[in-house]
Amino acid sequence: MIAFIAQRLVQSILVMLVVALVAFSLFRFVGDPISAMVGQDTPQSEREALRHSLGLDAPVPVQFAHFVERAVQGQFGLSYQLARPVSDVILEKMPATLELSLAAAVLSLAIGVPMGVYTGLRRDSWLSRLFLAVSLVGVSLPTFLIGILMILVFSVWLGWLPSFGRGSVVQLGWWSTGFLTLEGWRALIMPATTLALYQLTLIMRLVRAEMLEVLRTDYIKFARARGLSSRAVNFGHALKNTLVPVITITGLQLGQLIAFSLITETVFQWPGMGLMFIQAVTFADIPVMAAYLVLVGLFFVVINLVVDLLYHVVDPRLRTEGTRSAHG
Amino acid sequence: MTATAPLLEVSHLRIELPTRRGTQLAIDDVSFSIGAGEVLGVVGESGAGKSLTAAAIINLLEPPLRKAGGEIRLEGERIDNLSFDAMRRIRGKRIGAIFQDPLTSLDPLYTVGQQLVETIRTHLPLGERAAQARAVELLEEVGIPAARERIDAYPHHFSGGMRQRVVIALALAANPRLVIADEPTTALDVSTQAQIIALLKRLCREHGTAVLLVTHDMGVIAETADRVAVMYAGRIVEIGPVRAVVKAPQHPYTVGLMGSIPAIGHRLERLRQIDGAMPRLGAIPAGCAFNPRCPRAFDRCLVERPELMPASGTEAACWLHDRPDHV
Amino acid sequence: MAERAAMGRLRRFADSDLAYSFLHSPIAIVSAVVALAIIFGAVFAPLVAPYNPFDLATVSLLDASNPPAWIEGGDQAHLLGTDGQGRDVLSAILFGSRVSLLVGALSVVFAMVLGIGAGLLAGWRGGLIDAFIMRSADVQLSFPAILVALLVDGIARSLLPHELQDRIAVWVLVVAIGLSGWVQFARTVRGSTLVERNKEYIQAARIIGVHPARIVLTHLLPNVMTPVLVIATIYLANAIITEATLSFLGVGVPPTEPSLGTLIRVGNNFLFSGEWWITLFPSITLGLLILSVNLLGDWVRDALNPRLR
Numbered sequence: 001m002i003a004f005i006a007q008r009l010v011q012s013i014l015v016m017l018v019v020a021l022v023a024f025s026l027f028r029f030v031g032d033p034i035s036a037m038v039g040q041d042t043p044q045s046e047r048e049a050l051r052h053s054l055g056l057d058a059p060v061p062v063q064f065a066h067f068v069e070r071a072v073q074g075q076f077g078l079s080y081q082l083a084r085p086v087s088d089v090i091l092e093k094m095p096a097t098l099e100l101s102l103a104a105a106v107l108s109l110a111i112g113v114p115m116g117v118y119t120g121l122r123r124d125s126w127l128s129r130l131f132l133a134v135s136l137v138g139v140s141l142p143t144f145l146i147g148i149l150m151i152l153v154f155s156v157w158l159g160w161l162p163s164f165g166r167g168s169v170v171q172l173g174w175w176s177t178g179f180l181t182l183e184g185w186r187a188l189i190m191p192a193t194t195l196a197l198y199q200l201t202l203i204m205r206l207v208r209a210e211m212l213e214v215l216r217t218d219y220i221k222f223a224r225a226r227g228l229s230s231r232a233v234n235f236g237h238a239l240k241n242t243l244v245p246v247i248t249i250t251g252l253q254l255g256q257l258i259a260f261s262l263i264t265e266t267v268f269q270w271p272g273m274g275l276m277f278i279q280a281v282t283f284a285d286i287p288v289m290a291a292y293l294v295l296v297g298l299f300f301v302v303i304n305l306v307v308d309l310l311y312h313v314v315d316p317r318l319r320t321e322g323t324r325s326a327h328g
Numbered sequence: 329m330t331a332t333a334p335l336l337e338v339s340h341l342r343i344e345l346p347t348r349r350g351t352q353l354a355i356d357d358v359s360f361s362i363g364a365g366e367v368l369g370v371v372g373e374s375g376a377g378k379s380l381t382a383a384a385i386i387n388l389l390e391p392p393l394r395k396a397g398g399e400i401r402l403e404g405e406r407i408d409n410l411s412f413d414a415m416r417r418i419r420g421k422r423i424g425a426i427f428q429d430p431l432t433s434l435d436p437l438y439t440v441g442q443q444l445v446e447t448i449r450t451h452l453p454l455g456e457r458a459a460q461a462r463a464v465e466l467l468e469e470v471g472i473p474a475a476r477e478r479i480d481a482y483p484h485h486f487s488g489g490m491r492q493r494v495v496i497a498l499a500l501a502a503n504p505r506l507v508i509a510d511e512p513t514t515a516l517d518v519s520t521q522a523q524i525i526a527l528l529k530r531l532c533r534e535h536g537t538a539v540l541l542v543t544h545d546m547g548v549i550a551e552t553a554d555r556v557a558v559m560y561a562g563r564i565v566e567i568g569p570v571r572a573v574v575k576a577p578q579h580p581y582t583v584g585l586m587g588s589i590p591a592i593g594h595r596l597e598r599l600r601q602i603d604g605a606m607p608r609l610g611a612i613p614a615g616c617a618f619n620p621r622c623p624r625a626f627d628r629c630l631v632e633r634p635e636l637m638p639a640s641g642t643e644a645a646c647w648l649h650d651r652p653d654h655v
Numbered sequence: 656m657a658e659r660a661a662m663g664r665l666r667r668f669a670d671s672d673l674a675y676s677f678l679h680s681p682i683a684i685v686s687a688v689v690a691l692a693i694i695f696g697a698v699f700a701p702l703v704a705p706y707n708p709f710d711l712a713t714v715s716l717l718d719a720s721n722p723p724a725w726i727e728g729g730d731q732a733h734l735l736g737t738d739g740q741g742r743d744v745l746s747a748i749l750f751g752s753r754v755s756l757l758v759g760a761l762s763v764v765f766a767m768v769l770g771i772g773a774g775l776l777a778g779w780r781g782g783l784i785d786a787f788i789m790r791s792a793d794v795q796l797s798f799p800a801i802l803v804a805l806l807v808d809g810i811a812r813s814l815l816p817h818e819l820q821d822r823i824a825v826w827v828l829v830v831a832i833g834l835s836g837w838v839q840f841a842r843t844v845r846g847s848t849l850v851e852r853n854k855e856y857i858q859a860a861r862i863i864g865v866h867p868a869r870i871v872l873t874h875l876l877p878n879v880m881t882p883v884l885v886i887a888t889i890y891l892a893n894a895i896i897t898e899a900t901l902s903f904l905g906v907g908v909p910p911t912e913p914s915l916g917t918l919i920r921v922g923n924n925f926l927f928s929g930e931w932w933i934t935l936f937p938s939i940t941l942g943l944l945i946l947s948v949n950l951l952g953d954w955v956r957d958a959l960n961p962r963l964r
Contacts, residue, residue, distance in 0.1 A: 019794075227419035227450055228450055241435065263900055281906055
């Protein structure tokens, strides 16, 4: 077990280094940081001085080391566009994205899993067919389209919900939360639903497929042959076996919510990291782009790690020291 | 045969499979009975319909397969037309079942003890502790060493043979009158096979449980069964006491089967086999299903389908035994 | 002789399971019809569209912001209304579908070529090359495609001079979306290659001395194509969605030659002034297109899946 954790940690660090490398390359080789920071008619000597003070004339590996060192401390320099430290900007925007992602994650799980179980157990009922049809739509429509259609219906035509922003937020230390006000919740509904829809349909289809697969296994057949009640067979045995592999994939999917949020944030003008990133791309604001990359990379790596560990805890076959079962 | 009513009676069972190209009969008019405490073997090639028959008895046919006709009676009462719940109460309690692959028969996420207790408490009014005690007893009965400790182990901690013992324990947990064993040893190595068969035999004799033993291994049948039914293309072609069928088979197919088993002590140039192959569903010939491969077929065989008829110690579905001079 | 072979094949296909399940699945038929209609309209847009919305001579500001024909204020000349510049919405949709489909299809082809190439190389050569390619695939796979596409797009933007950006935006997009999607193809092809590599017909070819490139291309490739095609059908829908998203975010196809995504973005600005048709109709078209591609893909996969028969 310990060996496994150690191995995964090493892997994660490697991935992070690769991400850092990409971010660093962005920083260093795309465009000239100096030109972006000073005016047109700054004399060459001043540029050289600035270059030296920023360590930009050191050999590349050294610069990379510096970059990593600063990145680990959360220092990504100044935003070209906003002339503020990138770390400040990120801290300001992070709560918005995290709250949105959390709401969407809860929503997609709370609706997706039960729907998946139902359509797996009652394959031919009309409700199942309806769910499947709706899920197909959910997978087919791009997120931004759903967002726009929701705005059209609920903001423009019905006027029920606000179409942009977070509503009123309450400041708790450096964290700003929208969970404590009614306005905050109202503003959260549409973006959270939009973000959740795609994940929800994926989760539903996944749970259903896995459930159907499990219901065909020998141990379910044997459970039925032993006369166990439908509840015991379907929920005690089938569901538990379904959820084990589903946990891994779902965990990974939810990690992706953080990244997908950038589309939703753009549609609803939600002031989160995603919107920040889009604006950075349009303005070629490299430090912000690089920082976002590293941060998102970190999120993914951490989530992957947690999900892997969770899988080990949940599936008894994997707990045997050193041996990895061939399940999955 | 015994004077009392048979434990299980299957009459004219038909199972059909609707396909795109029409509905085909997978089991075509099969009838047999099993007496209390008796072991009936069912042999045949893969695809002959043995497992389907077994599944049909406890109503575990996988759609689109479905019963198309016939009756199944357990201790005199019909069980083929029961509600889902009523049938569920019979499974496990009055009819137990053992399937082929022990490696996949147990839920990998629960301990052996949990699965045993669950089964016990479903059928018997025992509390948790009493059920656990009974679970340990069952494990000891099937020969699992150190049962008290191993009861908390997961299935993947057991070898194939051990797992099949657990499966047997689970099947016998509620003391059913009949156990259906569908190829219980096919997935095991030869020495383990012998152990499991011996265990099954002993337990069923001790508890007076009848067994429907489905297998393609004639050797197992010869050792274990009281009577044997030979299936071919969804029909029973011969049925009778084991000694009679093995020593003096009356149906050409059974003759071929017995003949193809090499005997120790005889030298053979080549292994004998029956020419041709069993017909697939949808391509079953008219008349007797075996006629294309039968060395003794004559005109009637191509046209009329034979029913089981008395034939020197067994019953065989063969027109050879319908001649007045052939008694 | 060749004709008879073709007729024979056609008859066998008509008799096959594939044709059967198609003709008996109303959903497959409907989605095929819808998809074909949109594709037809898109491909033949210059001939079919009532106007050319990008020919400035035919566009007049006087016609600007007309609602669809069935609403008061609209007129028959512009069935689905006009946008803020006076361009006919129906024509814009037809031309927009063209761009969406073009970018989508090209991206899939690019991803396929890249992925198949990488997969064949990794599977055939093994060793360090295999390890390198697969590690890169793994790392990339931990990031959602949209992010990768955005990144490539963003980098291209910073590298290219401003005037050039609009002109080659389509190609930049194809590369970006293709780069974000090669991984799936590569993995599958690599897997199949590893399996096929050890089969006798390949060994035989090697022994005879056929050049490895020839073996790979003429013997190996046809045998790994089926799973590739399955993935391609899934990826086509994804590619279309990704392009539409990038265009909507403002970093995709520019408004000078808009795709459906760009049209939606432009129309978004008019939502609150009540001119909903400028966004709604391109949205519906995009939705229908993706939906029918997905349904067709689903049906193809089900029909090809031996386990579900």
